[in-house]
Structures are given as C-alpha cells and as structure tokens.
Amino acid sequence: MTSTTTTVSAAPEGTPGGVETIAVTRIGSLRAPDAGQRGSIGVVTFPADEVGPQDVRITVAYAAICGSDPHLAEGFFGTDVPIGLGHEISGVVAELGPQVRRTDLQVGDRVSGNFVRFCGACQPCQDGRQQFCEHLGDYNRPGMARSVVWHESQIYKLPEEVSLLKGCLLEPTSVAVRIADKTRVRAGDRVAICGGGPIGQLTLQLMARYGATSLTLIEPIAERRELARQFGALHVIDPNDDSLEERAREITAGAGYDVVIDASGSRHAVAGLLDIAAPGGTVVYGAMYPEDYELPLNLSDYLYRKELTLTGVFVSPYTFPRAVRLLAELDLEPFLQSVLDLEDASEAFETHVSGEHPKVVIRCNDLSEPGTERACRR
Numbered sequence: 001m002t003s004t005t006t007t008v009s010a011a012p013e014g015t016p017g018g019v020e021t022i023a024v025t026r027i028g029s030l031r032a033p034d035a036g037q038r039g040s041i042g043v044v045t046f047p048a049d050e051v052g053p054q055d056v057r058i059t060v061a062y063a064a065i066c067g068s069d070p071h072l073a074e075g076f077f078g079t080d081v082p083i084g085l086g087h088e089i090s091g092v093v094a095e096l097g098p099q100v101r102r103t104d105l106q107v108g109d110r111v112s113g114n115f116v117r118f119c120g121a122c123q124p125c126q127d128g129r130q131q132f133c134e135h136l137g138d139y140n141r142p143g144m145a146r147s148v149v150w151h152e153s154q155i156y157k158l159p160e161e162v163s164l165l166k167g168c169l170l171e172p173t174s175v176a177v178r179i180a181d182k183t184r185v186r187a188g189d190r191v192a193i194c195g196g197g198p199i200g201q202l203t204l205q206l207m208a209r210y211g212a213t214s215l216t217l218i219e220p221i222a223e224r225r226e227l228a229r230q231f232g233a234l235h236v237i238d239p240n241d242d243s244l245e246e247r248a249r250e251i252t253a254g255a256g257y258d259v260v261i262d263a264s265g266s267r268h269a270v271a272g273l274l275d276i277a278a279p280g281g282t283v284v285y286g287a288m289y290p291e292d293y294e295l296p297l298n299l300s301d302y303l304y305r306k307e308l309t310l311t312g313v314f315v316s317p318y319t320f321p322r323a324v325r326l327l328a329e330l331d332l333e334p335f336l337q338s339v340l341d342l343e344d345a346s347e348a349f350e351t352h353v354s355g356e357h358p359k360v361v362i363r364c365n366d367l368s369e370p371g372t373e374r375a376c377r378r
C-alpha cells in the first residue's frame with residue numbers, strides 16, 4: 001500500500017455527480033512485506049446510484065474499518081478492482097424515494113443500517129431464514145463513501161443519545177447479537193471467547209450481561225486483554241504463553257466451557273477450542289475463515305462422546321432492532337479513538353492493519369454534532 005492516496009475514476013465518461021468511495025484498487029494482502037505484492041486501497045469515484053422508488057440516500061458521516069475488509073483486498077469476494085468498501089456506517093438521510101413507505105423517516109434523520117437487504121419475498125425470507133435471502137447482493141453497496149443509496153428496509157434510526165460516531169458501530173454490534181443468539185447461552189454458563197478484536201469485545205460485553213461465569217478472553221495482544229478486563233472478563237489467557245487447555249481446566253475446575261466463541265478467524269487460534277469446551281457445550285465460529293482452511297474434527301471425541309454443538313454466523317438476521325437499543329448501553333468509547341478523513345484512506349488502512357488501535361473509523365463527511373462528539377483525530 002502506498003502512503004499517498006490514489007484517485008482513480010471508475011465513473012463512465014460524462015457521469016454527473018460521481019461519489020468518492022474508498023475501494024480496493026489492487027488485489028493482494030495488505031500485510032504483504034513486499035510492496036510490489038501488497039494490495040492497495042484508494043479513493044475511487046463511482047457513478048452515483050439512482051434513488052429508486054423505495055430507496056434512501058444517506059450522506060455518510062462515519063464508516064468503520066472491519067476486520068473483514070482486508071479479506072476483500074485479498075480477493076475473497078472477487079478480484080475485479082476497484083471493489084468499493086464499507087458496511088459499518090452512520091449518516092444523515094439526504095433524500096427519500098417517492099414511494100418510501102416508512103412514515104418515521106425524514107430528510108435530516110440520523111441513521112445507520114444493514115448493508116444487506118433481505119427481500120422478504122424469496123423462499124428463505126418466507127421461511128424465517130433471511131440470512132440466506134436469494135437477493136442479498138442487490139443492495140450491498142459500499143458505504144465508505146461520501147454517500148450511499150440503500151433500500152428503506154435497511155435503514156435504522158439512531159436513538160437521540162447515540163452520536164453519529166457511535167452509530168457506525170451498529171453493524172458490528174448486530175454481529176455480536178447474532179453470535180449471542182447462536183450460543184443459546186444460559187445465565188451461569190461458563191464462557192470463553194477467542195479473539196479480542198471489536199467483535200470479540202462486544203460479544204464479551206453481551207456475555208457479561210447474560211450472566212456468564214468464568215468469563216475468559218483468549219488473546220495474544222496485551223492491550224486487548226486489558227480492554228477485555230475493563231469489559232467484564234474475569235480471566236484472560238495469552239495463547240503464546242500459557243497452555244490453553246491447562247489454563248481452561250484451572251479456570252473451570254476441570255469442567256471446560258459451556259460456550260466457546262471464536263471471534264478471531266485465525267486458523268492457529270481455532271485449533272484448540274474444541275478441547276476446552278465442556279461436554280454438551282456449544283462452539284460458535286463467529287468470524288470469516290480462510291477459504292482453504294479445514295478443521296480436523298474427530299467425530300468420536302467431539303460429537304459422539306462430548307455431544308458438542310458446532311455452529312457459525314454468516315450475516316445478522318433479526319438482530320438490528322436489538323443492536324440499536326444496545327448501542328446506547330454498551331461501552332463503545334475505546335473503539336472510537338482513531339478517526340481519519342476519507343482522503344486518508346490508505347493511511348487509515350495502514351493504521352488498521354498495524355493492529356495498534358481497537359478500531360479505525362473513517363470520517364466521510366464532517367457532520368459534526370456539537371457537544372456530542374469530541375475531536376478525536378489520531
């Protein structure tokens with residue numbers, strides 16, 4: 001990645017009003033040591049999407065960088081560049097389509113949203129499994145941009161006490177809610193979480209609220225273990241120092257954890273998780289994984305003798321209304337300390353990849369709300 005922002009125009013000749021958008025401009029790992037092999041991020045002008053009858057144009061205030069964004073640079077969802085980024089956003093309603101049915105939405109409203117639209121009409125939607133909607137991609141438009149056009153059903157209004165800066169964390173919060181749903185945790189269950197990135201830390205806050213016991217974060221970075229303690233972890237394990245199994249046995253008095261959650265997405269990290277789960281326990285793989293990674297799974301040990309339930313999460317169906325209410329109550333400040341402007345896209349991604357900040361946020365437009373946000377530029 002170069003430190004200067006590349007500006008490429010992807011808008012066809014003569015397109016009026018293109019939208020500046022942060023995009024992958026060259027496929028490759030953002031962590032590649034050789035600059036020639038490294039993926040690159042820049043600001044690209046895309047043609048503006050039309051506001052359809054039931055669409056809403058949002059002037060984007062903030063868009064947060066997600067742990068999954070570098071996977072897009074690696075070509076996980078395709079290799080045709082430029083690939084627009086951004087699914088964790090907040091902003092202000094700029095325009096409503098002529099047939100928007102929502103009576104609660106007005107121009108000027110502060111909102112966030114779900115980057116995928118569930119159509120409501122296909123078989124999976126009709127069957128209560130909207131995460132498998134056959135039209136998920138239709139409205140999946142990049143939000144790390146000056147503006148974005150989404151369907152009215154994707155929009156969630158922010159409560160008055162939630163600032164626009166906080167509001168961009170609605171989508172990651174919805175993922176934590178979805179993970180919590182999949183654990184089917186009960187008050188008093190022993191819970192371990194692997195991975196102290198934003199999803200792991202938000203899930204940890206939720207698990208503490210559910211009444212989890214022996215609440216443990218497994219994480220190699222010391223600052224992230226410290227943050228987890230602040231959020232309610234009773235124990236932390238550094239997988240590089242400690243024998244994971246031994247520490248887990250100590251903490252749970254030999255029983256293992258009733259719920260084990262992976263929020264790391266790392267092939268090294270997930271290897272030992274089945275061994276620290278208690279008989280009858282649930283293991284939730286709550287991240288994206290390398291496409292070629294196969295987990296060795298001894299069916300006799302883990303499914304026959306231990307009766308483990310293994311599950312994962314794809315997108316977050318039926319979680320956004322609850323996530324909106326949680327935004328006001330969760331401790332989100334540590335994730336909002338590093339804010340860079342859209343022009344500094346490439347630097348922002350370097351900062352993200354460095355892992356030095358719990359989260360990096362892009363300011364897409366300056367819609368400052370006096371009194372509710374402190375200036376917290378890096």
Ligand SMILES: [Zn+2]
Pocket residue numbers: 066067068087088171172
């Ligand atoms: Zn995300």
Ligand SMILES: [Zn+2]
Pocket residue numbers: 118119120121122123124125130132133134135
């Ligand atoms: Zn559908």
